[in-house]
Amino acid sequence: MITMEDIIREGHPTLRKQAEPITFPLDNDTKELAEDMLEFLINSQTPEIAEKYELRPGVGIAAPQVDVSKRLVAVHLPATDSEDDPDEFSKILINPKIVSHSVQQTCLADGEGCLSVDRDVPGYVPRHKRITVEYYDLDGNKHKERLREFPAIVVQHEIDHLNGVMFYDRIDKDNPLALPDGIDVLGAVEEE
Template structure:
């Protein structure tokens, strides 16, 4: 199957205001979930993103991809492997916060400084349904928080 770049929902579109639905246990490992996560990764890379959430591609499901790496939009981003997170939940967030610049594929041309937790612990599932618990610091933690906000119908501009 060739790489698919999906259309990206823009601020003001209803799908971005919805609380996304959890992926059900029977959907883990499905062709649908594999194809969606692949298309989300292709779309994110095409637009030089460091993360993407399923609602941004018109699918109101709790799926995000976190992929910090230097690119034209974030030249100083640390390099990390791409992680597809299904049904992610922040278990703990540090009281230590940091202010950092954010942009969004769904909010073209706007950037702003947002206060986020410096460290978070996240529980999520892989596409195959394996449960993972992982700690994120700094910029990757910011990406996870930004993308989980999308799953809850929140855009970063609401913090500005």
């Protein structure tokens, strides 16, 4: 079982490396790592387990965050009441890549966080509002998914980890709370 002690923190060189593509068929270690990463996310979102093992809640994790420089990501987004993304998105993505994206950008109103960053980093992180991602599952089957808004943000954040990019690299250094023109802010409270 992965715990917070297994997650490396900012400053560790693995977080700045370009992760290696994974070849098929998968070896048992890679399969087990993938399943453990997804299990960590589910556990981190289960209050009793998270409290017992002192897990910070996470919706995504990339293999480099557990010091394995491979192109492997797990994402666990439970179903919501939102009309935009009502379905659960709980997947292991091997060798994921964004094959198309919208011009329109979005960001989270409260900024982004990361299991590998133990501090608040204020600022907006511009992301593509919609993406199409291709990836392989554990059996080597190729998939193509269209994602929008929060799921798209999460997958972009995790793919950044595979490329040695931290979320705060995308924040405007000179004016972290400046919003680019036309950006859609997710989670912002509408004024009446």
